[in-house]
Amino acid sequence: MADASVVVTTYNALPWIEQCLQSVEGVETVVVDNASSDGTVAFVRERFPDVRVVEQANLGLAAGWARGLDEIPPSRWALILNADAWLVGDALERLVAIGDAHTDVAVVAPKLLNPDGTLQRSVRGFPTRWRLATEYLYLRKLGTHTELLNAFYGAGFDHASEREVECVMGACMLVRRAAIDDVGPPDESFFLFSEEVDWLYRFAQAGWKTLFTPEARCVHVGGASHGGRLFRENVRGQLRFFLKHHGLQEAERVRSLLRASLALRGRIVRGPQGATYLETARWLGTGDVRSLIER
Secondary structure (H helix, E strand, O other): OOOEEEEEEEOOOOOOHHHHHHOOOOOOEEEEEEOOOOOHHHHHHHHOOOOEEEEEOOOOHHHHHHHHHHHOOOOOEEEEEEOOEEEOOOHHHHHHHHHHOOOOEEEEEEEEEOOOOOEEOOEEOOOOHHHHHHHHOOHHHHOOOOHHHHHHHOOOOOOOOOEEEOEEOOOEEEEEHHHHHHHOOOOOOOOOOOHHHHHHHHHHHOOOEEEEEEEEEEEEOOOOOOOOOOHHHHHHHHHHHHHHHHHHHHHHHHHHHHHHHHHHHHHHOOHHHHHHHHHHHHHHOOOOHHHHHOO
C-alpha cells in the first residue's frame, strides 16, 4: 500500500462522490464537507463507513484542503482529490512511485481525462500580466501552440510525456508532506480559484518542482460544484494572487487590464456570457484591488 493519505473536499458532490471514493478505497481518506445540502454527508457515512467525514461551514476549497491535511494521519504523501474526480486503476501507486524517484518534487500530477475519455488539458503557466492579456484579449487564438501567446495554458504541451511543469489544475495532486512542512498549507484566503496556483508558486519559490506524468490517469468532470457560475470569483482569485506575490502596483495594473479586456469582451460576446463579462468589468471599476478581494 502506498504511503499516502487522501483529502477530498465536498460541496453538494452527491452525483460524483461515490466514484471518487471508490477509486481510493482502502486508503486512509478524510472528506471535508463545506456545508453540503444535497445529502452528501449522510451518503458518505452510510456507503463508506471507513472514511472520516469532517463538517464545516463553506469556507472554500483551500480551507477544505487545509482542514483535511490537519485531519489525515502522518504519511509521506497527501493526495488532494476533487469530489468530481476519480483515479483510474493503480494511479495512486504510480504517482507515489514517481514522486519517490524524484526527491526534489513537491507535487506529482496525473493526466486528466474528461468523462468521455478525451484529454483534459491540465498543464498551466504561472500568471503574469502578459499571459493574462493573451487570454483575456483572445491573443492566444492567434498562436494556439506558441509559448509567446499561449503559455498561460501550457502552450503546445502534449500531455504525453513526463516532465517538470510550472502549474497544474488542482483536481488531482499528490503532494509531498515534507514540502508542505516547508512552505505551509494552502492559503485559506483563496476561496475557490487560484488556490492551487498560489500553493504551487510557493513550492516553486522554495525550490521544489511540480511534475506531470501521463503514467497515471484521473477522470475529472470539471466545474461540477459551481457549474461555471463564479466568474467573478475567478477574477478575484487572480487579483489576490498578484497582490500577494507581485505587490499592489502590479495588481492594480492587472485590475486595469482585466477591466478593459472584459468590457471589450462584453461588447463582442452576446447573451448571458457577454453580460457576465460586462458585469465583472463594472465590478472591477468599483474599488481598488484590496477592497475588491475582500468583498
